Amino acid sequence: MVKKSKLGFVGAGNMGKALIEGLLGELSPEQITAADLRSEALESLMALGVQTSTNAIDAVKRQDLVILGLKPQVAGPVLQELAMHFSPKQTVVSMMAGVSTARIEELLPENVPVVRVMPQTLVRLKEAACALCAGRSAGAEQMSLVRSLFEIVGTTVEVSEGQMDAVTGLSGSGPAWAYMVIEAMADGGVRTGLPRDIALKLAAQTLIGAGRQVLESGEHPAVLKDQVTSPGGTTAAGLHKLEEKGLRDALISAVQAAAERSAELGQS
Numbered sequence: 532m533v534k535k536s537k538l539g540f541v542g543a544g545n546m547g548k549a550l551i552e553g554l555l556g557e558l559s560p561e562q563i564t565a566a567d568l569r570s571e572a573l574e575s576l577m578a579l580g581v582q583t584s585t586n587a588i589d590a591v592k593r594q595d596l597v598i599l600g601l602k603p604q605v606a607g608p609v610l611q612e613l614a615m616h617f618s619p620k621q622t623v624v625s626m627m628a629g630v631s632t633a634r635i636e637e638l639l640p641e642n643v644p645v646v647r648v649m650p651q652t653l654v655r656l657k658e659a660a661c662a663l664c665a666g667r668s669a670g671a672e673q674m675s676l677v678r679s680l681f682e683i684v685g686t687t688v689e690v691s692e693g694q695m696d697a698v699t700g701l702s703g704s705g706p707a708w709a710y711m712v713i714e715a716m717a718d719g720g721v722r723t724g725l726p727r728d729i730a731l732k733l734a735a736q737t738l739i740g741a742g743r744q745v746l747e748s749g750e751h752p753a754v755l756k757d758q759v760t761s762p763g764g765t766t767a768a769g770l771h772k773l774e775e776k777g778l779r780d781a782l783i784s785a786v787q788a789a790a791e792r793s794a795e796l797g798q799s
């Protein structure tokens with residue numbers, strides 16, 4: 532179904548562009564219209580064959596899915612101006628952090644289905660972890676359409692809107708935690724004598740492999756950890772150090788702090 536849909540992007544900055552680039556290959560460029568105020572932001576998309584416009588109306592009119600890649604601060608005025616061009620036959624997908632489906636619905640004509648997503652720019656690599664939640668008028672058909680779109684670019688889950696701040700804290704901000712873990716592991720490698728490039732390659736691939744193992748085996752990570760920890764061995768010595776230094780506590784606190792900040796920003 533999504534392969535036959537027409538997609539309009541209102542806002543093709545970092546996030547919008549990353550999603551378009553991740554979708555191309557599975558979707559054809561002729562299916563996509565990207566609108567942004569900055570023509571220079573559209574140049575690379577134009578080179579990929581995507582239809583581009585500096586007028587957001589072109590990304591709304593006659594599109595099946597309208598994907599909002601705007602900054603939250605401009606959502607109100609921009610959607611007010613575009614409102615008359617939306618129809619309940621379309622599905623609106625908002626990637627805007629902290630903007631509720633109710634707020635978007637308020638700005639659009641009645642009964643326009645809205646689906647909110649918390650994506651990652653990792654969509655470009657088709658390795659993103661995305662979460663969706665349905666607005667008031669979005670039913671199973673719209674959710675399945677949007678889900679199939681985001682499954683092209685990674686793993687997708689459905690949550691309730693009340694869980695969106697937690698999602699923002701975990702997978703929204705999570706790539707930054709992972710980059711820090713990779714950097715620190717590589718620093719450890721350098722500290723113990725490895726060249727930087729080799730240390731980084733080993734650290735990054737270790738996280739990719741471990742993540743895939745968790746997803747593909749379906750095993751609890753604690754079971755997998757026990758499987759690679761031999762009595763009195765090197766890993767046991769390292770794990771003891773991580774417990775002593777509070778790695779788990781640090782990561783749990785980071786997710787919680789980011790989720791709280793997301794809730795705070797959503798109020799303002």
Ligand SMILES: NC(=O)c1ccc[n+]([C@@H]2O[C@H](COP(=O)([O-])OP(=O)(O)OC[C@H]3O[C@@H](n4cnc5c(N)ncnc54)[C@H](OP(=O)(O)O)[C@@H]3O)[C@@H](O)[C@H]2O)c1
Binds near residue numbers: 545566601627628629
């Ligand atoms: N970047 C991420 O990692 C990430 C992750 C998850 C969610 N998000 C969400 O994705 C959304 C976009 O973030 P971003 O990082 O892509 O921001 P961005 O790079 O600033 O992109 C937003 C784009 O929208 C354009 N724009 C503003 N008004 C417009 C209008 N009336 N019509 C068409 N285009 C318009 C902006 O142009 P001007 O610059 O000229 O205003 C800008 O190029 C945000 O709501 C953010 O919360 C981002």
